[in-house]
């Protein structure tokens with residue numbers, strides 16, 4: 001009897017950073033990473049033994065140089081998607097309050113994008129359902 005192939009589930013957290021003018025931050029994944037060139041919501045993998053919230057606070061500081069208090073992370077939605085070699089489970093949080101201006105500390109290009117224009121930015125397949133959800137939220 002053969003054992004069915006089960007890709008491992010990768011737990012990722014990501015932030016939808018919303019500025020006062022209702023634009024949303026996208027980051028372009030740098031060369032050398034999976035999905036290089038595509039636009040994403042900043043975040044990354046949850047490492048053992050972090051909580052999802054602690055991982056996101058860490059990633060936002062590493063990637064963007066911003067400081068976010070964990071209680072300012074507002075759970076929004078999640079995506080569950082089969083990728084080539086793993087299954088992605090990504091928890092998305094809304095963030096409207098942070099310290100310092102975001103900069104691309106890992107060489108990523110950043111863009112503040114109105115919700116209505118999110119569809120113009122190529123994203124990983126898993127992100128597709130997020131665009132209408134964010135548009136419904138922000139109008």
Ligand SMILES: Nc1nc2c([nH]c(=O)n2[C@H]2C[C@H](O)[C@@H](COP(=O)(O)OP(=O)(O)OP(=O)(O)O)O2)c(=O)[nH]1
Nearest residue numbers: 012014034035040041042043044045088124126127
């Ligand atoms: N952060 C983020 N990751 C996404 C999005 N959409 C999507 O499919 N992913 C995938 C890409 C990666 O396979 C995974 C995130 O891993 P990552 O490589 O960014 O995580 P990391 O920052 O911990 O990476 P590394 O330091 O280990 O290179 O989730 C998204 O909108 N944001």
